[in-house]
Amino acid sequence: MTAPASPPTSIARQLQTSFRLISVIIAGALAIALITLALSVFVVGPQLGREIDVNNNAHEVQQAMLNEETGVRGYLFTRDRTFLEPYNQGARDLADFNARLDAEVAGSPILQSYLIPARVAQQIWVTTWAQPLAAAPAPTSVAAAQPILSTGKTLFDRYRAAETPLANQIDVELSSARFNQYLVLGVAAALELFLFTITLFVTARQHRRLQRDIVQPVDGLLATMRAVRDGDLAAKVPESGPLELRQISSGLTEMTRSLAQEREARLARESEAIHNAQRLQQILTLAREVAGSLNLRYVLRAVATSATVVSGWSRATVWLTDDEQNRLVAAYDSDGTNGVPIDIEPLALGEGCAGKAAKYGRTATDGDDATAVGPDGSRTRLALPMIVGARVVGVLEVRDSEGRTADAATVESLDALATHAGTAIEAARLHQKVEERSELDALTHLFNRHRFEVDLEAETGRSLRYQRPLTFVMMDVDHFKTFNDEHGHQRGDEVLQEVAAVLTGELREGDTAYRYGGEEFGILLHETDVVGGAEVAERIRTRLEQSLGAHGNHRAVTASFGVAGFSERLGTADQLVRAADAALYEAKRAGRNRVVISVASDVVPAVLARQRKTGRARPGAVKSARVTRGAKSA
Structure with a gap:
């Protein structure tokens, strides 16, 4: 017994x-x-x-x-x-x-x-x-x-x-x-x-006794309740201890099961709403960015970037229609260096995914659904026509190599993005054509003074509106009148063309060079603070010194630079130009062939520190970083 x-x-x-x-x-x-x-x-x-x-x-x-x-x-x-x-x-x-x-x-x-x-x-x-x-x-x-x-x-x-x-x-x-x-x-x-x-x-x-008899069962219930309170509806409810605690555990299990089902449905709705809001925000961001810019390269880059963000896919290509040859030409590719398409041949209308979208004016894929495998090995591809009025001006093509698919909301968002993109791109193209005919300097093929004043007003307004950095560099060819007298105006014109070629080669896409007048040139550097602007100016100065140095019977050609950054102290376009002009005057007064930053920029210590760190504070480099009262804006 x-x-x-x-x-x-x-x-x-x-x-x-x-x-x-x-x-x-x-x-x-x-x-x-x-x-x-x-x-x-x-x-x-x-x-x-x-x-x-x-x-x-x-x-x-x-x-x-x-x-x-x-x-x-x-x-x-x-x-x-x-x-x-x-x-x-x-x-x-x-x-x-x-x-x-x-x-x-x-x-x-x-x-x-x-x-x-x-x-x-x-x-x-x-x-x-x-x-x-x-x-x-x-x-x-x-x-x-x-x-x-x-x-x-x-x-x-x-x-x-x-x-x-x-x-x-x-x-x-x-x-x-x-x-x-x-x-x-x-x-x-x-x-x-x-x-x-x-x-x-x-x-x-004594502690083990209490843990075994009372504390452990109660702690299990309390832990489960805290987990449920914090959102963990999958927490298991322990069933131990006396009958009363077991009944409480059973009721808590039923409650968490019902809450979990309701939360799953709510999260699904919230996730979809968040994704749609993010897509809409990206489209609105694109609209704001391109609304104030008529620079075609900038607009194309913004469209491609927004397309990859909205779709979540890895690659975007912007095709533009060539009405004369009835074909599509790749204008921007996110996989290319600086967006330049590499080995992408033009497409005839109706050829390939993008060609079909351009020909029929509707969204096209490589197969019957958005997950079909394309001829280049990609797992997904969508092409959306960009329509202005009743004319297809281009195609926005997105693709992915990781097997991610596009749902109906994504396609709808991309379609809205393509609509805004088409309007912005067409405006930029038309503006580019008009400007190329009326605002180019005939000798240097750089934009002229009139174009500079228009762009400066637009860019300073954009800088103020979105609080983005903007730097203006004014450049003057040293002793150019003497050079003309010694070598003739024909050679002087050739030197100006060579200077323009150096400017074009050294600037990034999106930055713009202008012939300001005579032997003076202006450079607008977007998304660049005055420190970066001084470095760009120094790079151009060095390049000019190397390319147009003394040879044969020709004297060396050098240039002086004045740099000013747009800020609260330089709150208007006119003040920015005057500040850069004053800095240029200081560079010429200090001996020419140098870069000087306007004191209104308040960044000279930062420039000097960066030069010392990179080893560029040497004679003939940013001799430039010396700023005197002569470089202060009016």
Whole structure:
């Protein structure tokens, strides 16, 4: 037969037993602490203090003897009685500390046995050598003092030999007193640690009981409730403990299951709304960016970037229609260097995915759905026509190589993006054609002064509106009138064309160079602060110096530059030009062939620091970074 189970002990009884046991342990620990304190205060402490005093007094006696010897020796060598002052002070200290040492060792027969020989040797040295010499006249010469010094050294060495055993014994007794102190503290600590271990054992045992019977089941329920509160509806509800806790667990399980189903449906709706909002935001961002710019390359880049963001795919290509040859030409490809399409041949209308979209004026894919495999190995491809009025002006093509598909909302967003893109691109193309005919300088094929003023107003307005950096560089060919006089106007025109070619080659896409007038040129640097503008100007200056240096009968052609950054201090286009012009004047006044930054930009320390870091602050580099009041804008 199985013995009946004993009734469980109540939690109150367990807590009472634990409290009594812990009280006994605390009382024992307190008793040990009191005993340790009493031993330290009344036994070990005084003993250790006496030994420390003995040791200190012995050291003071040694120091007094050394002072006496030093004073007598100085007196013998110099025959100057002022050197006896250390001796006199040492004699007074010796008498004082000898008396203290005698009192301290009075209770220690062992120390007394070592003290007596040292004291005898000390008295012999004092009475037979130090005192007589201090009282008598000094020898008349160093030679006469040598025998006396030798005798004194012999007597002092005897004293040191007799004193050494005493010092050793003092160290032994001091170490013993310290050991006794450590022993008392160590035993007390061991006992306290023992009691602490027992306390930990008892506490751990009682803690396990509480954990097993009550705390664990309740903690499981509370943890599940906190997880549900924090959104973890998949948390498992433990079913343990008494019946009431099991019923609570079952009800909590049903509740979390219902909440999880509702949350899944809500998250799906929210995710779709967020994605649609992000796509719409990207389309609005594109519309804002391209609305203030008629630069075709900039518009194409913005359209391609927005298409990859909206679709989430890796590549976007913008095709433009060539009405004369009835075909599509790739104008921008996100995989190309700076967006320049590489090895992408023109497409006839109706050819390929993009050609079909252009021919039929509707979205096209490589197959019956958006996940078909294209001829170039891509897993997805969509082509959306960009329509202005009733005419297809181009095609926006997106593709992906990772198997991601396009849902209906994505296609709808891309279609809206293509509509905005078509309008912006067509406006930029028309503007480009008109500007190319009316705003180009005939000699250099750079934009002329009129185009510069139009672009400057537009770009400064954009910079203010979107808080983006903009820098203007004004450049002047050095001594150009003299060059014309020496080499003729035909050669002068050729030099201006060569300068324009250097500017075109050194600038990024999106940055623009202008023939400002005569031998003056202007450069607008988008998304570039004045520090970066100074670096671009220095690069152009170096390139001109290398390309148009002196050769044959021709003198070297160099240029001076003034750089100004658009900011709150230069709040209008006119102020920006005046600031760059003032900086240019300062560059010419300072010797030409250099770059100077307007003081209105407040960035000279940053330029100098960057030049020092890159090693470019050398003669003929940004000699430029020197800014004087002459470069301050009006």
